[in-house]
Amino acid sequence: MPLIKMFNIATPEKDSVRQAAYKVAQAQGLPTRHNEDWHYTELPTLLRDAKPTQILSPIDFASVNPYCIVFRDGVFRDGVKNIEASEGDEAAFHITPYAPQPLPEKATAINAYNMAHAQDGLCLRVINTPSRPLEVKTLGDTSHHIRHHIVLEAGVEMTLIKTCAASGAHNIWWDIELGQGARLNIISHHYGSVAVETQTITLAKDATLHSTDFIMAGDVVRHESHIHLSGVGAHAYLHNAILGTGNNHHDMRCVAHHHAAHTSSTINAHNVLDDTARGIFQGKVIVARDAQHVDATQNIRAMMLSDEAEMDTKPELEIYADDVACAHGATIGALDDDALFFLQARGVDKKTAKRLLIAAFIEQVVATIAAEPQRVLVQNYISSLIAETSSA
Amino acid sequence: MSEINEAKSSISRETVAHVNRFGGEHYQYGFSSDIEADRIPPGLNEEVVRLISAKKDEPQWLLDWRLDAYERWQTMAEPDWAYVDYPPIDYQSLCYYAAPRSMENAPKTMDEVDPELLRVYKKLGIPLAEQEVLAGVRKVAVDVVFDSVSVGTTFREELATHGIIFCSFSEAVREHPALVRKYLGSVVPKSDNYFAAMNSAVFSDGSFVYIPKGVRCPMELSTYFRINEANTGQFERTLVIADKGSYVSYLEGCTAPMRDENQLHAAVVELVALEEAEIKYSTVQNWYPGDENGKGGIYNFVTKRGDCREARAHISWTQVETGSAITWKYPSCILRGDNSTGEFYSIAISNNRQQVDSGTKMLHLGRNTKSKIISKGVSAGHSSNVYRGQVNMHPKAKGARNFTQCDSLLIGDKCAAHTVPYIESKNKSAIIEHEASSSKISEDQLFFCRQRGLDPEEAVSLIVNGFCREVLQELPMEFAVEAQALLSLSLEGSVG
């Protein structure tokens, strides 16, 4: 069955919320390149042509002992009891059953499709700081829409690990809200064969977000983040990496919306492209009128390992306030010959030297994961992935 | 502090004084002139296209070319991706051809030009009579386009001794049909975009330049555009061909009267640089920008593109954009020849309700091609200023390099500055470096300047000139002073 079908399923007539969402979705249709936000990703064509391949096994975070919630084939399978009755964290989590909500105004097609079709998702309120990270896993070999809603109450601090390792296509939507002074660390990594994942994260006053997002494999993956810095003193650190091999199409879009004064955002992206892979990184900083004293930087880099690979990037600034310091830089190039020669001159063979340099390039993203056990797991995993790339 | 010193040293007190001489006059070119004109009825249809072609006594091939463009234009949609906002344009209410009546029997030499026209240009500060060019001043040959037609070209005989052709487009069609036919539309195809297609159908006149093999053009060539008639669109077409090993520097200036309604300007400029040829194209665009409430002003939808068609060719665009209500303009380079180079230096100043969406495209097709983009945007008032650029490295562009720097300066909290770069690489040996920044004019710098005795407007002018210095220094001398003065003038009323 063509994947595109997953977006065009009839919704039950009596379900008015879903019906309304489906109307909005159909009115827009799936995004094409004529939609600036999807400039480099012609989704209908990619969905038509995608031939899901074998997926890699994801990073196993068992050793850091996270609370683990699994969505298999679009529905919640496992983990609630474990989370709610856990010793020491009894009062940390409050979970409610999934129910579709009316769409916000100007919802995108992807949002609308998701609302129309999602059957399940995690609706979680985090009331107290849990003692362990929370991992949400997406698994399964059929195609689904999943919709999560997480609220961190004021002052709560949590690490969220998002693992998408489904061989079936997925459209995953996250609405995340950070209360005043809340802190959220996200580690997200993709292996799914075909996936569209969107996260909208709203930060209240003095909230802090550290998000480290990886697309490590997958035929067609679109990862989109909208960070809304709505409260004074909110800060977002957004680190992203793409490792594209084979015929992968990896598209990341990361938008920092500065609605409030005295907010800051850092967007970093390190992208490695091999074989005939195509990598896309669209970063955007929007500073609203009167959001003065905003500090925003974007730094996008790409390392091209093959002559048939392609990297496209669009680091945008959209600024309506004058007292701001916004800057961005983008560099695209090959592996550094000087560094390669240096390592060889120190006795490291060419193959190992290349791998080291690629790993070092991605390490600049990995290093932003504050918790060492998680960081080491990611590092090791990436090393093993790099060893499998054809140019290294 | 060093930044301030740098800014200060890059512009002299003289410049500030020069700026002050403009006094309170906001747009000094805003007069209109009573010159009897030959206009055709408003509206755009096949008959109008045929009429324009017939008025110019054009050969059949050019009429066919225009009709084909018109046909394609009808199937095209007006682009909507730029960050500009304007009420729908009623293309059927515009007049597509207006020529001064006195041109019906076109003058043979400058001496025959209508004295009223000469007075207009004198008022604009452009000497058309060759004897008016003072001894000791570097010569600038000028082609003047008034509304839809070229009214005169200076220094033609002297240029002809070098084999250089510099004439109006209509004349080139008559005198050099082979060259026109070979190159017209070869850089900007007639259906390239909505406005280029419209221009291809109804273009009225423009300038034509051909520099023969190995010739270094001994003087600056220049075109001054002036829209005078009300409700008239201006659609000129410029074609510059630099044959192997030649060099030319070309200047373009534009002004228009102050009118309450908006006027449309949709020009096409095509540059062709053959092997080792060099074209330097500079523009000071000072179309009427509208008043402080956004009433009136020129809609400037221009397609400019250069083709480094052969090895080691070089094309450099320099633009100072201070005018127009709307600017939609992306002077670009196709770097086709191996080792060819393209440059784009831009200053775009927007004030009041002006909207600028401008930038460049550098398309790297040949090996070891290099490009450099320096863009300085200054927004003030309620204006919006967008840098939109594309750098594309084709798979065959081995060893290609690009460096881009685009900086935005915001003056006041009601304006907007955007940066939209498209950076695309399809080969691993290509290197792209892109830097951008947005910031406000520094309070420290302003305070420093004022403490040293400058009033706020002088201080802003000084700092803006410093901010733009990398681009200003690329301008030919003839334009540099005018440009510096313009920067200050455009920002009047932006502080205080």
Add this chain to the structure above:
Amino acid sequence: MSLIEIKDLHVNVNGEPILRGINLVIKGGEVHAIMGPNGSGKSTLSYVLAGRDGYEITKGSIAFMGQDIAALPPEARAHLGMFLAFQYPIEVAGITNMTLLKTSYDALRKARGEEAMNSAQFLRLVREKAAALQMNDDMLKRQLNVGFSGGEKKRNEILQMVVLEPRFAILDETDSGLDIDALQIVAEGVNAMRSPERAMLVITHYQRLLDFIRPDYVHVLVAGQLVESGDAALALKLEAEGYAAYQNV
């Protein structure tokens, strides 16, 4: 036996001849200095010895411990015991100093058929050597040369040398960017390495470094050729008189 033997070496870079017939024999225990004006080919010589791509040997040979090494990749030469201290040390974000040292050290051991050293043992070894160069633990943990001052970078090169213990070390303009105190520390590190089975080639523009690292032989490289050789006194003469006399030839 000679450690390195360069015979009639001609090298082109981008098709241009840079070295035009170099002859040089260096034996164990010797320290040779090569001095010359800018653009004379000093760095080309160091790169061609270390095996960098883009340096085309058009004529002549380079033998290291009796083996022709002209066709060997840089790492194979490093495995044989050749070390180049870079004139412009390379920065690599994402790799720490310690990771680089361990990777390199293990690669050399592996080439000799030895097991990798355990990490704790290696850390002790490196700390000890770093201390001698007045480098602290913090510098070991930092990313390779990222944010290092010019002097710190050069010291880092010498640290790599003393850890890897090469048979033959080329010091390419190691003195540039060093103040007198840093120069002394670096020179002490280098001098401590001098031994009968080890040789060094010190490439420098100025005589200053040679006050601290006393060479046995000094050669003058001008326009791709060694135009004069002598003992340490030659360096002093060059310092006083400059290279003008040679360049007029």
